[in-house]
Amino acid sequence: MSFHHRSSKYGRYTGGPDPLAPPVDLAEALDAVAEDVMAGYSPRHALQEYLRRGGRHMEGLDDLARRVQQRRSDLLSRHRLDGTLNEVKKLLDTAVLEERKQLARDAMMDNTERAFREMQLENLPRSTAAAVNELASYDWQSSTAREAYDRIKDLLGREVLDQRFAGMKQALEGATEEDRAAVAEMLQDLNGLLDKHRRGEDTDADFQKFMAKHGQFFPENPESVEELIDSLAQRAAAAQRLLQSMSPEQRDELMSLSAQAFGSPELMAQLGRLDANLQALRPGEDWTGSERFEGQEGLGLGDGTGVLQDIAELDELSEQLSQSYNGSRLDDLDVDALARQLGQNAAVTARTLAEIERAMQDGGYLRRGADGDLRLSPQAMRRLGRSLLRDTAKQLSGRQGRRETRLAGAAGEQTGSSRQWEFGDAEPWDVTRTITNAIRRTTADGGDPGSGLRLSAGDIEVAETEARTQAAVVLLVDVSFSMAAEGRWVPMKRTALALHHLVSSRFRGDRLQLITFGRYAQSRDIGELTALASRREQGTNLHHGLLLANRFFRRHPSMQHVLLVVTDGEPTAHLLPDGDSWFDYPPAPETIRLTIAELDRLGRAGTQTTFFRLGNDPGLERFVQRMARRVDGRVVAPDAGDLGAAVVGEYLRAHFRDHPYDDADWAS
Template sequence: MRDSRYTPYDGSDPLAPPVDLRDALEAIGNDVMSGSSPRHALRELLRRGTGNMRGLDDLAMKAAKRRREMLQRSNLDGTLEEVRKLLDRAVLEERKALARALDDDARFAEMQLAELPGSTAKAVQELSDYDWRSSEARAEYDKIRDLLGRELLDQRFAGMKQALENASDEDRQRIADMLDDLNNLLDAHAQGTDTQEQFDEFMDRHGEFFPDNPTNVEELLDSLAARAAAAQRLRNSLTPDQRAELDALSQQAFGSPSLLDQLGRLDQHLQSARPGEDWEGSERFRGEQGMGLGEGTAALQEIAELEELGDQLAQQHAGAQLDDIDLDALARHLGDEAAADVKTLAELEKALQQQGFLDKGADGQWRLSPKAMRRLGESALRDVAGSLSGRRGERDTRKAGAMGEPTGASREWAFGDTEPWDVTRTITNAVLRQPGAIPVRLQVSDVEVAETEQRAQAVVALLVDTSFSMVMEGRWVPMKRTALALNHLVSTRFRGDDLQLIGFGRNARTLTASELAGLDGAYEQGTNLHHALMLAGRHLRRNPNAQPVVLIVTDGEPTAHLEPDGYAHFDYPPSMRTLGLTIKELDLLARLGAQVTFFRLGDDPGLARFVDRMARRAGGRVVAPDLDGLGAAVVSDYMRLRRK
């Protein structure tokens, strides 16, 4: 029997396909080829998201929108407004009772009520010793004290306002005992004399007031400090008049100032233990939905969490990681799907690193690994193959024997095949078909054969223009994808061929596929085709028995050449010396028997005339593809020339 593990549902779709690393890697590769670092490209992918999951930007925008809605929907007059209504009802009921009385004391009481101050707080304070004649009026007035007590407690302990509605004297005493024990516990903690046993005793006695069930004093402090800081920010958000009224009213809570003293003592403990909380901030609430003190505190606490979530999702601080995002808070505010999206993004980031697509060099910089470059080349070649209109009746010949050369690929055996078996793939297929079966039994469907090709060797130089105009005209990424596609084709299908990538701007240099992919745009003028042809010639001479092929991708006339001292000289318009030296190197390649093709980008008439003359001189040809067809044109021409 197999063991089963059950975990809480995280909101994700259990039937969703696994993370698609291919699409993610292609997006990262495109950004890298556009000039971004691999690390920045990964961050951009996480920020944008993919087709199947939302990115961090979208989630951060939703958090900011929810915060704005809370600020616009609410105001902080709720408690004061409720107190005013209770006071008005109490005074109205008392006046009804006094109107029916005929004694002089009733007339004096009417005068006292008529001269109550306009301030709600002062009016409540003056009536604290009033001898009420109406029982209904006394009940309404007592509700004010009860409301204030519950609101003050609700600011520090969530849910107290509802829990203590219609509370008895015994309930109020339990609250007083809890606050006293809590302050004593925090006194001991501040002095370093508290113990886990003392905390456990406190929770056994008063655990009902702490539904989040902290396991030690530190967790208790975290919970209380966050809400107390929100309460302080709420107070800071009130107008001076509102603060003055609430301060005066608070003295009437539960008919005794002792509650306010206990809460003040608690706030001192919390501010001392958690100075990092935001005790000085405030928010500007507006709207028509009045909130009480407890509701306002909860709203501010939620707003603070949304702000923190926004910072976490922005990933702007140094060393930011997706693990920094509080998934519980994210699910609480934006839903389980948002948390599931972040988990998927985190899995994507880890998978890209764990599966070897990103390497960290000795200098600490992230780079695309050779494995990633192979995937990008495969993707580029797949796009190229898809854009080729057809094979023009041509086909590859795959034969076993002395002239057959392994391609590194295998395929399912078909009747009439004489190629050797790929033993490893064949046995692997049998094992996967019947896992754990011993002995391993082969079937015809398991057999795969190793592909071989009968082919000649070619030496290929791909010269790509890396000048300023290639970047400015949007030809940078198509050029790189073309080079990657050809490099992948040669390295996987024609391994006997020797391909060299040569980039030329003000100067020319040889490049690996990964160096070309990560090459930044050089914002300097100069198209030194002369230097590039010199490097191509050296490459061809190292392979004298191979078929020479030279492919040149450019969007400008030669405007620079290499002097004997190694200095690159730039002239615009092109000087006769630059043109002459370039033509001389092209003639040398023609004497080596090189098949030359120019891929002209853009519609510059001067460039068109120049490459036409160069191609006729070298016995080559000119192709003028659009950017979308560049890769197909280069790969197709390579295949044509090596078969010629």
């Protein structure tokens, strides 16, 4: 006998990027995570939700988990566990039929003996196992019948071995007595090695000696005794679950038939000893479970054990895909097992999701705060702000009459662009562009730039500037619970991010303060505001917010003061002298009086004020109109989805009050 198992080992592709892997779209992942963070989820939870949902063109963990469960269900609904019993029954029926034919043909046989034999065959037990056992000592007259009966013993031997050693049923087909002796010797040596390992007396040399002698029985090529035990225990535990998944009648039949395996009781004794060793060494395996098979495709003992192993692997994958245990990461996912069960495309998806998780956590988009939890990093905030600002620019440029021409050429801040010099310009020359223009002109006229250049007025370009007034800007946003309840929470945060990115990237001379007001008001950085969770807290304390805005403006007396107020309700709270908040609904006269008084102070200081009214509350509409008239301000009533464009547009309008602007420039 020889075992010609071709063994292949596969690992991660190392010749460059995985050719099957789609590009990792971190922009989509970041947008999705940030959207959930702004809705109130923690960054960790938001990332997990994205990985569960997947992307626009990519499956998520939930999709993979659903496919895992579907494959598990298919295995159970397609198979049943009587394959070996049916094979034995067919061989038994063949043996009995051939024997009866021989008895009918044998004219030399004594009639009494023939009648006795026919009666013996006629009265065999209905149980296949009992019939096989009863015929163990039968003196077969037909060589064909004897061969069929011997094949029963051979089949049973190969099946019980295939339960413990995958592929043994095929490998031992047509095996000789010498081959069977080799198997028996391997089992004896294996149990000896496991006995020593249980006592802690084995060495690596013992394992190497065993593999050198019996390695052909283990095509998976374990590299240590622990790997050997792992693979054997998983298979043996699956074999136990297979038996427990059978009906009691099927189980009794097989246990009875096992005594006929190879006609060797010693084989079953060695296998029993092996099972005992493996259960002692790996008690954590599932040795007691069972499954309900309901299909029509019969499975033999070896194939059935393989299916139970597949089911165990699918259950493990389901647990890994759930990511529900402490410290879970997608790096824990057994990608090779996923490829075996669902195919290479599923493995590619899993690798892509794991790469997104690593890139988000290790690539700078999420970082751990002082409390140990994940937060959006400044890098992520900048990228998200840039994306939101582009969306805002598209909304602005689509508005009728909003696009204007930016004033260039006046003294002020350089834009990075240049233009041709005109009489009266006092801006510095753009030397590089000027010399380049002179070289091009000289070459076009047939001259040699190497012999010298002569400048003309048409060659000269000057650095472009734009007139800018530095501004101190306060974005005052309502964070009362009605903002979240009415679907305005995320648009409010998106607005703050877009404005923050515009100021920090294109108008660096300006100063922006973000102030939230609910029961109390509080100055916040953009990270705090983005991660702010909604709370069921009563109170719209605009009075406190205006106090903080006034304090900020006093720190920047030389700048233009711009106040942008986003709210969906009338003031219902004000700050008391002792620092507590007074709440009353409908709004108390004292709340209105104090709020108006603080707004008047801002108006007297020349603050440009715009109110952004969200919703259609008539009381709020009347209130903000009166407030705006007191300070010569404006009221804008955008839909929640247009809030970002409205706020940014008002900021630009106030900033360039005396100079028109081009929104294509600031959004680029």
